[in-house]
Amino acid sequence: xxxxxxxxxxxxxxxxxxxxxxxxxxxxxxxxxxxxxxxxxxxxxxxxxxxxxxxxxxxxxxxxxxxxxxxxxxxxxxxxxxxxxxxxxxxxxxxxxxxxxxxxxxxxxxxxxxxxxxxxxxxxxxxxxxxxxxxxxxxxxxxxxxxxxxxxxxxxxxxxxxxxxxxxxxxxxxxxxxxxxxxxxxxxxxxxxxxxxxxxxxxxxxx
Amino acid sequence: xxxxxxxxxxxxxxxxxxxxxxxxxxxxxxxxxxxxxxxxxxxxxxxxxxxxxxxxxxxxxxxxxxxxxxxxxxxxxxxxxxxxxxxxxxxxxx
Numbered sequence: 001x002x003x004x005x006x007x008x009x010x011x012x013x014x015x016x017x018x019x020x021x022x023x024x025x026x027x028x029x030x031x032x033x034x035x036x037x038x039x040x041x042x043x044x045x046x047x048x049x050x051x052x053x054x055x056x057x058x059x060x061x062x063x064x065x066x067x068x069x070x071x072x073x074x075x076x077x078x079x080x081x082x083x084x085x086x087x088x089x090x091x092x093x094x095x096x097x098x099x100x101x102x103x104x105x106x107x108x109x110x111x112x113x114x115x116x117x118x119x120x121x122x123x124x125x126x127x128x129x130x131x132x133x134x135x136x137x138x139x140x141x142x143x144x145x146x147x148x149x150x151x152x153x154x155x156x157x158x159x160x161x162x163x164x165x166x167x168x169x170x171x172x173x174x175x176x177x178x179x180x181x182x183x184x185x186x187x188x189x190x191x192x193x194x195x196x197x198x199x200x201x202x203x204x205x206x207x
Numbered sequence: 208x209x210x211x212x213x214x215x216x217x218x219x220x221x222x223x224x225x226x227x228x229x230x231x232x233x234x235x236x237x238x239x240x241x242x243x244x245x246x247x248x249x250x251x252x253x254x255x256x257x258x259x260x261x262x263x264x265x266x267x268x269x270x271x272x273x274x275x276x277x278x279x280x281x282x283x284x285x286x287x288x289x290x291x292x293x294x295x296x297x298x299x300x301x
Contacts, residue, residue, distance in 0.1 A: 017273065017275075020272075020276070021275070021276075021279075024276060024279055024280070025279075028279070028283045031283060031284075031287065032283070032287065035287045035290070039290070039291060039294055043294075043298060061236065065232065065236055068232050069229055069232065072225060072228045072229055072232065073225060075225075075228075075262065075266050076221045076222065076224065076225035076266070079216065079221045079265075079266045080218055080221050082216075083215060083216055083217065083218055083221065086213065086215045087215060183268075186266075186267075187267055190262055190263075190266045190267045193262060193266075194259055194262050194263070197255050197258045197259050197262065198255050198259070200232075200235075200255075201235055201251040201252070201254070201255050202251075205235065205236065205239045205251055206248075207239055207243070207247035207248065207251075
């Protein structure tokens with residue numbers, strides 16, 4: 001309790017560089033988590049090149065492309081919200097953050113329709129249709145659902161993180177001279193974008 | 208505390224970075240329909256890595272931040288690269 005009191009009482013222990021290093025360390029664990037999954041993907045694709053190529057044709061490149069662009073734009077808007085806050089423009093900070101949240105939500109809506117269409121065709125983990133396909137197909141769709149699902153989970157966490165940052169901006173607790181919380185939220189959001197940058201060509205664009 | 212001034216990226220620079228990233232995305236989709244054999248996957252990965260580097264340097268601000276961040280990220284990526292090399296050596300020559 002005493003610790004919390006001092007935190008609120010003054011900002012003398014406020015250390016933005018330390019806070020950012022902490023965020024980066026967390027990001028490294030995420031990179032290694034997805035990195036391991038990418039290695040698993042590569043090995044299975046190497047073993048089942050034909051099945052992976054055929055199975056990927058089930059995926060909708062257009063939706064994948066739209067979602068890629070949505071995430072790229074949202075990364076830019078969150079970066080712009082930090083620029084706005086650094087220049088002391090609270091209104092624009094809020095605007096850009098809300099725009100980012102809308103885009104994040106749009107990504108999830110797309111994902112919902114995309115997955116919905118797969119489920120409709122009987123393609124979901126453990127479905128009878130899928131289990132009758134070859135080993136390579138099962139692996140492809142297993143990895144597809146697991147990796148894009150895990151990524152979607154990160155989108156949801158990112159939405160919560162940025163929503164929290166928005167609330168703190170509204171309250172004036174994150175402001176021009178103390179914005180590392182928003183910076184860290186931005187870093188997390190860019191990480192989500194970073195992962196998708198690799199997921200998109202690997203799942204949607206197999207030649 | 209922090210003596211050196213913080214770098215503030217302009218809206219214009221973020222917009223420019225965004226346009227480059229979207230262009231690269233269009234290129235990577237377009238290149239899929241071109242017959243390049245094994246180079247298709249390589250090209251897709253080169254483009255994805257370029258996009259990732261741009262996001263890391265500009266959006267994630269590594270280009271302008273303290274050197275310690277760039278050092279840490281490079282170190283982690285190097286470790287990941289080593290893991291990849293060891294895994295595939297083991298896998299291919301087992």
